[in-house]
Amino acid sequence: MATFLITYHGGGGMPESAEARDKMMAAFQAWAASVGDAMIDPGAPLGPRKTVTSDGVTDAPADATLGGYSLISADSLDDAVKAVTGHPFVGRGGTLQVSQVVAP
Helix, strand or coil: CEEEEEEEEECCCCCCCHHHHHHHHHHHHHHHHHHHHHEEEEEEECCCCCEEECCEEECCCCCCCEEEEEEEEECCHHHHHHHHCCCHHHHCCEEEEEEECCCC
16 A cells, blocks of 8 residues: 545635534545545645745745645555545535655
């Protein structure tokens, strides 16, 4: 089994009402449960960030759309993609990027 980093892009951010947040979290938890033992780390939303380059540090993020992450295990990249197909984040207009973590 390989490890895959799922990054969340766009999606409109966190809902303003408590009811909408609860509904969003319930949908995410249902997806996470559907992944089962393949879930390594459900991840978290990302907050303020800085970008570090050879020129120094800035408040501008390298990817302003990056909003969160999850880690899952799967036998292949295609299997990891299948695991996130139907993810509720995509239903809210966001996109997911699936990347294999390459062991050194």
